[in-house]
Amino acid sequence: MSMKDKIAIIGAGCTMFSENFGQDYSDMMVESSGEALEEAHLTGKDIQAAWLGTAFPDAGVWKGRSGMDLAQSLGMFDIPITRVSNYCATGGDAFRNACHCLLAGEADVVMALGVEKLRDRAPQESLVKMMVENGHPIMQKGFTAAGTFAVTATRHMHEYGTKAEQLGRISVKNHRHAVHNPKAQYRSEVTLEQVMRSPMVAWPLTVLMSCPTTDGSACVIMCRAEDAGKHNEDYVLLKGHGFSVSTGWDLPFFDPHHHFTAYRATEVASRKAYKDADVTDPRKELDLCEVHDCFASVELLTYEDLGLCKRGEGGRLVDEGVTAAGGEIPVNLSGGLLSCGHPVGATGLRMLYEITRQLQGKAGKRQVPDARLGLAHNIGGPGAVSSVTILGAR
Amino acid sequence: MGLAGIIDIGVHLPWLRLSGKEAGSAWGRPGGGERAVASHDEDSATMAAAAALDCIGSRDGTGIAALHFASVSPPYAEKSTASLVAAAADLGRGIRTVDHGGSLRAGTGALLSALDAVKAGAGGPVLVCAADCRQAPPGSMLEMTFGDAGAAALVGGEGAVAEVLSAVSLSQEMVDTWRTDEQRMVRTGDVRFNRVEAYAKITLEACKAVLSRAGIEARQVTKAVLTSPDGRGHGAVARPLGLDPKAMIDPKTDALGMLGTAQPFVTLAAALESAAVGERMLLACYGDGCDALVLEVREGVGRFRERRRLASPSSPIGYVKFLSYKRLLAGCEDSSNAFASQIQASREAPISLRFHGKRCRACGTMNTLSLRVCPHCGTREQFEDVKLARRGILNTYTQEHYYPSPDPPVTMAVIDLDGGGRYLSQMTDVSASEVRVGMPVEMTFRRLHEGGGFHNYCWKCRPVREAPK
Numbered sequence: 041m042s043m044k045d046k047i048a049i050i051g052a053g054c055t056m057f058s059e060n061f062g063q064d065y066s067d068m069m070v071e072s073s074g075e076a077l078e079e080a081h082l083t084g085k086d087i088q089a090a091w092l093g094t095a096f097p098d099a100g101v102w103k104g105r106s107g108m109d110l111a112q113s114l115g116m117f118d119i120p121i122t123r124v125s126n127y128c129a130t131g132g133d134a135f136r137n138a139c140h141c142l143l144a145g146e147a148d149v150v151m152a153l154g155v156e157k158l159r160d161r162a163p164q165e166s167l168v169k170m171m172v173e174n175g176h177p178i179m180q181k182g183f184t185a186a187g188t189f190a191v192t193a194t195r196h197m198h199e200y201g202t203k204a205e206q207l208g209r210i211s212v213k214n215h216r217h218a219v220h221n222p223k224a225q226y227r228s229e230v231t232l233e234q235v236m237r238s239p240m241v242a243w244p245l246t247v248l249m250s251c252p253t254t255d256g257s258a259c260v261i262m263c264r265a266e267d268a269g270k271h272n273e274d275y276v277l278l279k280g281h282g283f284s285v286s287t288g289w290d291l292p293f294f295d296p297h298h299h300f301t302a303y304r305a306t307e308v309a310s311r312k313a314y315k316d317a318d319v320t321d322p323r324k325e326l327d328l329c330e331v332h333d334c335f336a337s338v339e340l341l342t343y344e345d346l347g348l349c350k351r352g353e354g355g356r357l358v359d360e361g362v363t364a365a366g367g368e369i370p371v372n373l374s375g376g377l378l379s380c381g382h383p384v385g386a387t388g389l390r391m392l393y394e395i396t397r398q399l400q401g402k403a404g405k406r407q408v409p410d411a412r413l414g415l416a417h418n419i420g421g422p423g424a425v426s427s428v429t430i431l432g433a434r
Numbered sequence: 435m436g437l438a439g440i441i442d443i444g445v446h447l448p449w450l451r452l453s454g455k456e457a458g459s460a461w462g463r464p465g466g467g468e469r470a471v472a473s474h475d476e477d478s479a480t481m482a483a484a485a486a487l488d489c490i491g492s493r494d495g496t497g498i499a500a501l502h503f504a505s506v507s508p509p510y511a512e513k514s515t516a517s518l519v520a521a522a523a524d525l526g527r528g529i530r531t532v533d534h535g536g537s538l539r540a541g542t543g544a545l546l547s548a549l550d551a552v553k554a555g556a557g558g559p560v561l562v563c564a565a566d567c568r569q570a571p572p573g574s575m576l577e578m579t580f581g582d583a584g585a586a587a588l589v590g591g592e593g594a595v596a597e598v599l600s601a602v603s604l605s606q607e608m609v610d611t612w613r614t615d616e617q618r619m620v621r622t623g624d625v626r627f628n629r630v631e632a633y634a635k636i637t638l639e640a641c642k643a644v645l646s647r648a649g650i651e652a653r654q655v656t657k658a659v660l661t662s663p664d665g666r667g668h669g670a671v672a673r674p675l676g677l678d679p680k681a682m683i684d685p686k687t688d689a690l691g692m693l694g695t696a697q698p699f700v701t702l703a704a705a706l707e708s709a710a711v712g713e714r715m716l717l718a719c720y721g722d723g724c725d726a727l728v729l730e731v732r733e734g735v736g737r738f739r740e741r742r743r744l745a746s747p748s749s750p751i752g753y754v755k756f757l758s759y760k761r762l763l764a765g766c767e768d769s770s771n772a773f774a775s776q777i778q779a780s781r782e783a784p785i786s787l788r789f790h791g792k793r794c795r796a797c798g799t800m801n802t803l804s805l806r807v808c809p810h811c812g813t814r815e816q817f818e819d820v821k822l823a824r825r826g827i828l829n830t831y832t833q834e835h836y837y838p839s840p841d842p843p844v845t846m847a848v849i850d851l852d853g854g855g856r857y858l859s860q861m862t863d864v865s866a867s868e869v870r871v872g873m874p875v876e877m878t879f880r881r882l883h884e885g886g887g888f889h890n891y892c893w894k895c896r897p898v899r900e901a902p903k
Contacts, residue, residue, distance in 0.1 A: 168836055173773060177779065182846045184837055187837070300830050
């Protein structure tokens with residue numbers, strides 16, 4: 041069933057994506073939901089069901105193991121609240137579940153909120169330590185998150201001649217974009233030389249090709265399209281959505297049929313979203329994309345997975361400036377995960393916030409003129425899970 | 435009593451060498467020679483497993499009746515290393531496993547037990563593994579004397595290339611080399627006393643007795659494998675015994691160090707590489723007594739010539755890293771505190787220890803995860819248990835600079851195994867700059883971490899290296 045034009049985002053909110061040392065897990069939820077509720081002219085009492093996206097309660101402060109953490113923080117009781125966890129695609133999945141609730145007619149106004157508090161610990165104490173200390177005692181020992189993505193970059197370079205400098209240029213582009221995003225963690229331009237010479241994380245990915253460890257929260261409030269005008273005339277419409285789990289946590293590295301040059305989950309999810317939205321030529325029809333550049337190589341592969349170019353041509357797209365601000369299809373005008381950072385459960389919803397502001401014409405200096413159709417792409421695990429959402433202007 | 439002898443010998447020399455010059459410069463004094471150094475992920479169990487697999491080669495290991503493991507530096511004080519090595523070498527479950535230790539004579543003790551068993555009708559060949567990585571006090575003479583290595587000998591009646599003609603064992607209580615149950619480092623007493631009084635006298639006596647029992651003269655011995663605790667004392671036996679100096683096989687102590695219980699096997703392998711049918715060999719090993727054997731070379735010895743096991747490729751290690759690998763550098767101990775479960779380990783042993791895969795009977799996909807449903811075709815519970823190849827080609831890789839390791843960066847390798855199956859592992863014994871997509875790799879059994887308070891072992895890969903010319 042196509043989701044086109046059935047659901048509207050009537051409010052969106054987002055905290056600073058940063059090292060929010062002055063805010064705890066709850067404080068950030070209050071801030072992001074406050075912005076969204078205000079925009080929708082609602083209070084917490086009006087929300088009839090909610091989804092809380094937090095991927096890694098154990099990496100930080102043991103918050104986000106259950107929907108009750110949203111209820112307690114926002115004073116929203118006596119409604120169903122589900123905690124969603126689907127690795128880095130958690131935000132996209134929280135949104136999807138909220139949409140399904142509306143389509144089923146079970147509630148009229150719903151909230152999807154993502155939040156992650158990683159920086160109550162040093163970066164290496166959270167995500168790196170998680171890989172070192174937890175998980176299977178043998179199977180992936182030696183990998184960090186960076187490594188699980190780096191192996192795809194290595195294979196792409198081997199098969200298509202993609203150059204590390206092309207990955208570097210993605211980082212340069214996204215950092216340049218972030219200068220205009222007041223909510224991004226890093227707002228300074230970097231040169232290609234700085235990117236290439238920054239410390240190596242997981243070859244061929246350097247520090248500046250990797251997203252930082254970040255705190256943040258983002259929130260969207262939705263209702264069925266026919267009710268949207270009652271709450272907020274400046275709403276945006278869901279045009280299409282696809283979600284796919286296409287391999288596993290360990291499987292890609294042990295599956296002889298897996299090839300490391302594409303993320304199948306994104307191919308599957310985007311084809312479903314395009315079908316919903318009647319998009320046949322995404323490069324021409326989409327006005328902008330927010331894609332999951334947790335590492336620069338992921339953005340490059342995602343160009344190909346989304347069909348913005350042919351397989352193997354992602355590097356050329358970067359070289360030709362097609363995806364830069366002012367280009368044919370700008371990608372990550374927010375600065376992406378590379379500049380905004382990646383509070384895991386919040387990221388997918390931060391992308392929807394960004395696309396919403398663009399479609400409302402409220403994106404300030406990063407505004408795409410007359411943006412009508414935008415795509416948000418959020419992946420999880422070693423590229424195993426993918427959420428693709430297309431939003432359209434009213 | 436049937437005939438019994440050595441069918442084959444496997445050797446594992448670690449990749450790393452510490453030069454005496456490097457160790458000496460750390461202590462502000464001259465030094466020479468080199469010693470073999472076990473890497474941070476090696477111990478006597480992993481080196482024994484590597485030697486066992488080298489020894490078994492393409493033979494069917496399931497017919498092996500017993501595995502004897504000998505070491506004075508086993509990874510566990512309580513827990514059988516022999517059983518661990520038998521699992522890693524994928525031997526049958528119905529075998530006898532015995533652990534030997536106590537002195538450097540444990541290796542030949544294990545060999546003599548194996549020979550007795552074969553003569554008594556063990557029901558199949560017996561594998562003897564000996565490996566050591568002994569700890570010496572930093573800066574001491576022993577530090578450059580000791581070397582790390584593993585060796586394995588397949589013992590049987592049929593197919594023996596070195597048949598045992600006679601054997602003699604003498605026991606001698608003597609405090610000359612020791613490590614109490616509370617000490618980590620090996621101690622030695624007076625150098626001259628140890629060589630002349632403790633070692634040479636009883637070794638000479640045992641050699642004379644074993645030659646006499648075989649009915650041959652010392653000058654008829656054309657290959658002599660005499661191991662001594664300091665690697666250099668065998669002249670004190672060879673001369674009075676009347677051995678032809680040309681018969682002495684160099685134990686290569688200056689290049690490898692004294693290799694503990696593995697020494698007699700490694701030197702014997704070297705002897706067999708240049709041996710001709712009919713040659714008589716004398717082997718003696720000291721340690722609180724002496725074991726001596728006379729062997730005669732048989733048909734089939736030619737295959738040793740091509741193996742050239744002692745021409746192993748190597749790479750230098752710096753002194754600080756050496757100390758860290760030996761867990762002698764304060765603050766560099768394994769602090770990973772990784773989750774480990776003895777229960778999970780026992781469930782997953784077929785893959786993680788024995789290195790077996792599960793081939794789907796429906797679609798033929800070789801699965802290397804502990805699965806019940808084939809992820810490729812969805813068929814449930816239709817797997818055939820298959821031995822995975824221990825060689826493959828590197829499909830893709832990365833080098834992790836932030837993952838804690840004694841040897842950063844950690845190379846993570848995705849391997850397409852020969853004959854099917856994909857496997858993810860760390861690559862070891864490698865310099866970062868030599869890793870390439872498409873390079874051939876071989877699997878090697880290694881120690882991963884100390885999670886759970888026990889040793890967690892796994893299969894890693896390493897580059898396939900040609901022996902230097």
